[in-house]
Amino acid sequence: MAHQIIEKTALDAPSAPDVVLMGIPSRGAPLARRLAEKIAEFSGTTPRTGTLDVTLYRDDLRRGPTRPLETTKLPDGGIDDKLIILVDDVLFSGRTIRAALDALRDHGRPQAVQLAVLVDRGHRELPIRADYVGKNLPTAKSEDVIVYLDEMDDRDGVLIR
């Protein structure tokens, strides 16, 4: 995925866009940092990272108990005119990304927004697709896809249940 991002954004070229990897908590945040490290390793350019909590923009807040909020941390200088790559662990209905796009709009006006996900499990409910996919994972709608990350779960792995 890091190679794909370097190639598609040409971020090591002289006229490179100002790329920011924005992780969506909880698991998108460490994934964004990992991707940034890989990109730095392969291209020599370290993209900036941030986190964007989308809870306040969700359309399902009234369909469950109170959701705790997560950290939002924009890069210094904001997101205006940057190429934002949203990073999340699993792409499912697309509703989280819809919320993220709304949240971004309130923080500023990026030059463009792209999406990178570790797992695309299908079953979209909105016209949203990812620009970079780690793995396409065919699933039944009733199944759960759980991503474990060393930073939070003491191990790496993807589980279908």
Added chain:
Amino acid sequence: MKHLLSTERIDPDTATAILDTADRLKQALLGREVRKLPTLRGRTVITMFYENSTRTRVSFEIAGKWMSADVINVSSSGSSVSKGESLRDTALTLQSAGADCIIVRHPASGAAHRLAGWLQHTNTSVVNAGDGMHEHPTQALLDAATLRDRLGSLNGRRIAIVGDVLHSRVARSNVHLLHALGADVTLVAPPTLLPTGVQNWPVTVSHELDAELSSLDAVMLLRVQAERMHGGFFPSAREYSIAYGLNENRLRLLPEHAVVLHPGPMLRGMEIASVVADSPQAAITEQVRNGVHVRMAVLYHLLAHEEETA
């Protein structure tokens, strides 16, 4: 959470969750172009103030508007209250008109509890924004948020609440909340300004401000509430100020990290000297700023979840 009526017997986890939400909201709003969140779109919040207020009413209104709720303000003058309508009828009217949340301030202690009782079988939430000499929970939450910003954790911190404890709903709410969060609370006041039954509160009581200052992490000053005083609670304003006012000399006795709080409105020269109020140790403007985020957090915890049928 359905209502927020008091901090007595508040679950420490719930209190911490609200404070964490307030922190995150502050962070989410930091440096943005559009200070508006869509979270409470289509929800209606009505403030119902039977007593004067600047900061509480305004910060609730801003809190609601920043989260896209529709906020309507009702005050006792200029509404049917001045024609003699009872609290109950007014509340039921507002509920029928479509209020998802009623924020009430009333001169009678217990008014918010009564109101919540009348609205028990509806989906309307009630927030106590100050009821007589009883409680003012969102003030205590914003004080705790301010103290957390300055001191980190409240666990084991020594905090003195100084002055007119008898008439203070702020003191009552703070005693319960700070105790729940693990702080060690001392009340400092003349015996005439302490309520009966204070020996049953989870606090220590002192009548000597100077003796306490050097060991404090925070001192919270209370306004001397002349409007609730009918009779001689202390000999003169000057004498009160000499014995219990936080002046420049006393500020020097406080540890350097200690925080000075005042819920406002301040009587400069009475319970707090002007230089103290404007000193870097005073967190009074931070309290107001935190007030908006804490009230947003309270509205979030009351309104942004599936409906509870009580």
